[in-house]
Amino acid sequence: MKQFRQTFRAMGTEHEIELAAPDMEVARRAAAAAIADVRRIEAKYSRYRDDSVTARINAAAGGTPVAVDTETAALLRYADQCHALSGGLFDITSGVLRRVWDFKRDPPVLPAADEIAATVALVGWADVEWSAKSVRLPRAGMEIDFGGIGKEYAADRVATICLERGLRHGLVNLGGDVRAIGPQADGSPWRVGIRHPRREQAAVAGFDLATGALATSGDYERYFEVAGRRYCHILNPRTGMPVTHWQSISVVSPLCVVAGSCATIAMLLEADAPAFLDTQGVQWLGVAADGTLRGPAGDA
């Protein structure tokens, strides 16, 4: 078995693919195909590119429907199910709230209540007209954003590409969303640490992953503090306000896209998160606002 490892940058963050294979060339080619697919997804769904599907849909908000292909329709459908299962809290139209919540601004400024209310009026997946063929955002100024799904979806596709090429050992890490292609070369699981929400280079816990995925959603990714209070980038689409109940939630699921959306939904559900995660049948670990660790019902 030979070890192959490649880091690359896409979707605004660092990624890594680690593979073990008897034939280095097979691993190298699989990684190249996988990276090409990540870049394809980035180009297709990035909201920063004028020629992306996302940009076209957003540019037509309030206007005519935009035709979508089967992949985009499948992602919309998945986003719709996340929306339904989260009671409307997971909403791919909530990205407009970034207009009032600028986490890069220095010094930070809290948005005014009327500003937030005006922006919240542009959020509403339930009003979006969509089908397997087209999508239309009903109000000018509305936006959709696949940021909450795209990276995790890409991680699952990387795993599929590697598996279909006969690889059985590997790990893909797309900016902290991790999917195992299979166990390590010696058959042992990967030890995947969970970042401490308050100390960047420390781990708060770890999971053993031979197959499946681990994703974490946390209040430390983008945030600012005003008057000693933290305001993070995970925003409730109804109130337009940041969530506060958890520092982070990590979820283990067979698919990265499920782990990622479960973690995000759990952050948004705040106190209702444990009940939701337990019905989804996933393993999870939460770091509560006071720093204590929580896990599935029945776990110590």
Add this chain to the structure above:
Amino acid sequence: MAATDGQRKRRQRGPRVPGAASRPRRADAAPAGALLAAALALPGVMPSAAHAQSAPDKGIVELQYLNYRDWQPGRDRMQVHAPAFYALVPLNDTTVIEGGMVYDHMSGASPLYFNVLSGATIGDYRTAGDLKVTKYYPELGYAVSLGGFVSSEQDFLSRGGSVTVQVYSEDRNRSWSLGFSGTNDRIDSSNGVAVDQSRNSLEFLVGVTQALSANSIVQSNLTYYTGHGYYSDPYKTLDTRPTARQIWAWLTRLNQYFPGPDATLKLGYRFLSDSFGSTSNMFEVAWVQALPWGFTVTPGLRYATQSAADFYMNPPFPKGYKEGQDYSADTRLAAWGAITAGVIVGKTLWDDWAIALRADYYRQDPDWRLGGSGSPGIKTFSARWLQVDLTKSF
């Protein structure tokens, strides 16, 4: 599945009151594991064939070479060399075209002469081709295929067409197939026995494929064949068969994947009832084992057993022949059992190339018939296949 997407348009939920929204429906009332089930509908997140409801996004080109040889104790009979070509090309997101060509060259004693024969040898060739276009309607949950084929030999021409409709369930775990095909055959034997003869047949298929879990899938097909025309063998003396034929066939297969050993168990059973009077049962088992370095090894075993056709007469020829009655001494219509043992070794190569080598050995013996004695007086019959497939996907 997507059939309901249209209904999702313009759902109204009343005016939105920022910051004062009512409490959401309790999310923990969601069905268990619903997100995972939903995510499995995303393309390419699992390397699973169980969810093949949309058009393949990859094309395939395959080159194949088959070498076949059969023999009976003390004599070689026939040899076939058959190079073949197959291609599947997605034309767009929802349309796939596929087609194949095969060229057979047969030499040696024809199986048509089985047992009763002049000892003449033949050198014959056959060219055949088929073409099929499949259109997928993923949003409506079905796919339609239209196909045509033609096969041509010196003394035989066969042409036909088919229509297949596949309907997928909402969750894509089940699909139904309805198929219909028609065939016209023309027979003009080189010995002048069959002159401008023809045969027309129709075949109907109804099938269901059900994913039992993420790792197992079961398929069951029922086919009915009905035809009329010339069924006799013009190269056999006194061979006279009925001019109408009906066949019922029921085939069930199960594929079970085992993640531990990374292997798939394939089981199959076929029951067939032929209006010629014979019934047959076939059982097959294969184990597809993935190995390191991109190798797969698939050992397989098949057992078939059949009763004789009503008009099959045991040797010696022409015992039992009566003028004006159906009669055949073709041992393919006799009662026997047969075992096929084979192995396929596959290997993925670079750049989406793959190679597979296949070897099968077949032996047919009257003593191997299940639940009854085989036809007396016929010799065992053996055959072997050697096949190489070279596949490139793109």
